[in-house]
Amino acid sequence: MTLHKASQILLLDGGLGTTLVDSYSCVFDERTPLWSSQLLLSSPSTLKDVQTAFARAGADILLTATYQASLEGFARCDVPKQEATRYMRSAVKIARAAFEGRSGRLALSLGAYGATMIPGQEYSGRYGDRVRAEWLREWHLQRVRLFYDGMETPVTERCWEEIDFLAFETLPLLSEVSAVREAMGAVAREVWGCEKEFWISCVFPGEGNVLPDGSSVEQVVRAMLGKKEGAASPSGVGINCTRLGKVEGLIMEFEKAVNRMVDASEVDQWPDLVIYPDATNGEVYNTTTMQWETGKNGSNSTLWDETLFDIVSRARDRESWRSIIVGGCCKSTPVHIAKLRNRIDGIVRT
Structure with a gap:
């Protein structure tokens, strides 16, 4: 069996921040308002190690x-704009280096505005x-502009050409969805x-299949x-940072609406379907304390890759989406991604 072109599956990485905490002894609290981006300042080598693990x-x-x-x-960390821009752009080079010369694609991770607030508000x-x-719209546009390469940018410091996708993630508001599309429309006009x-x-x-602002699928x-x-129109749409048990129902609603x-x-x-749910086992992240707390609706995280793969396989078999991009969000590790890789490779070989 050969994969239908419209059902190509691309594997995304997993939860960077939670892997740094759980496997690399990183601590994120009020002193580290940038979360995983804090390592751009404190330990880029550790950041590269984690991303290399996901690439491998x-x-x-x-x-x-x-x-x-x-x-x-970055201003909260007393880093001025010019230096902050350099640090943010360095994340692209670090991620590219993590492929260790192998082919791979980069997605510029751009969280919701709420992800930059103290405490974070992307879930509310x-x-x-x-x-x-x-x-x-203006806030997102200004952030994207930091990654443009001007004519004066040395070749060794250019990053825009290294970026394959822009990933606007964990958006909680209908108004922010519209704002991102308008910002990307401006980008299309500005970068010729x-x-x-x-x-x-x-x-x-x-519990419900609605955004935090109450909007339906x-x-x-x-x-x-x-x-x-x-x-601008996105090449992909979907769901991230959401409990795995909700994903298939959401996909079905997405499909009906697109159809x-x-x-x-x-x-x-x-468009492409993009899905990267949490691999939590009932834990809930408290944005105020910046700690994971025991919650309800747990699932057996040891079956995370099997469950997610089955969901992806069924979506693939319906042959509607142009392609499917699948990976993990919070608590998903390189081990989870490796298991998903094996399952995806198995279906390609079948």
Whole structure:
């Protein structure tokens, strides 16, 4: 059996921050507001070691250590804008080096605005007066601009050409989905034909299949893919940082919503499906204490790769999505990713 072109599976890496905590004795608290990006300042070699472990596990795509990176975050660490920009751009080189000369793709990790707040608000969407799409559009655009290469940038320091995707992750608000698309529309106009593919993945905490702001999957998909003047269309849409037990139901709702839009000629083609759920076993992250706490709705994390692979296989067999990008978020390790790699390779060989 050969994989249908529309059902190609690409393997993403796993939970960088939680792997740093659980396997590399890193401590993240109020003194480290940049989370995993803090290692760009304190220990880039450790960061490279972790990303190399994910690459060796078989990841096709590595996310850069920039999820919570922002000028505001670096300012809290007394790092001025010019130095902060250099540190953020260095994350691209570190991730590229982690492939150790092997082919691989890089996704520039760009978390929600809420991920840069203290305490983090990407799971709640409580942004205060900054929930407006206009303000969020400018904030996301300014952050992306930090990775552009100017004519004066030495070849050895260029990073934009090293980036294959931009990953806008853990978005909790419908207004932020719209803001990201508008920001990427501006990017397409500014970089003169050197724009990048990007994906948008949202977080679905709690019990229902809704965003923290209450938006339904139908509303989310329409915000992601609906035609809008000046807004770019993502190459991929999906879910991250969400409990594994919710993923298949969410995918089915995504598929129904996209299918309705395709049938109505509201979108030209199916995008990629992007899914990287948590590998938690009932733990819940407390953004105030910055600690993992025992919660309910646990699942057997030892079966995480098997369960996720089965979900991906069923989505693949339906042959709707252009391709499927799958990996892990919080608590997923290089071991999880290696097991997923073996399962994916097995289906390709079948």
